[in-house]
Amino acid sequence: MYRLEGLKGLSPARLHKFFLRGKGANAGLVCAKPELRRAIEFLSVNLIRDDWPFQEPFDAIFCRNVMIYFDAPTQRRVLERIHRVLKPAGMLFVGHAENFSASRDLFALRGKTVYERR
Ligand SMILES: C[S@@+](CC[C@H](N)C(=O)[O-])C[C@H]1O[C@@H](n2cnc3c(N)ncnc32)[C@H](O)[C@@H]1O
Structure with a gap:
């Protein structure tokens, strides 16, 4: 989830194409649509640990x-x-x-x- 204001550099067309607006408690937030999420690998990484999980440069x-x-x-x-x-x-x-x-x-x-x- 991202704050909508954090995506203010994005054109309205791109925002509509790639993001869903949150409703209710998530108003003012957006999340990536499933087709965009499938192209993204989300990982939690502690930068100061040796075991970085990245494979490709x-x-x-x-x-x-x-x-x-x-x-x-x-x-x-x-x-x-x-x-x-x-x-x-x-x-x-x-x-x-x-x-x-x-x-x-x-x-x-x-x-x-x-x-x-x-
Ligand atoms: C000031 S915020 C910056 C967030 C974002 N990158 C930005 O520019 O808006 C600092 C971020 O560093 C992350 N952080 C601190 N120590 C870290 C570590 N050892 N490994 C990974 N992230 C760390 C915190 O969780 C926090 O999200």
Whole structure:
């Protein structure tokens, strides 16, 4: 379930095509329609544990405002894992307050909050 306001960048046509609006207690929320859900694998992952369940390399990873909670050595370990599961030249999107310039050996800054896997 997502807050409707979180999808405000989506066109009305896409919103209608891919999402269902919640009713009653879920008013103001939307959820992905079954055809979209079938294309998504939902997993719960603890980023600081070693047993990441991902099989295939990713083109892009969005990990926004999560690593701000980790100390520098933990951030580095998570960044090394992200590096391992991203395709070469894959993109990592982070939050505005996050800065991983200490890991330039792994990622090159490509925008204010966008890194490219080296
Ligand atoms: C500030 S919220 C950011 C949520 C979302 N990414 C965003 O930008 O709106 C921080 C999120 O980090 C998650 N988080 C904290 N420690 C984590 C960990 N070890 N593994 C996975 N997620 C974690 C929390 O559950 C929370 O959802």
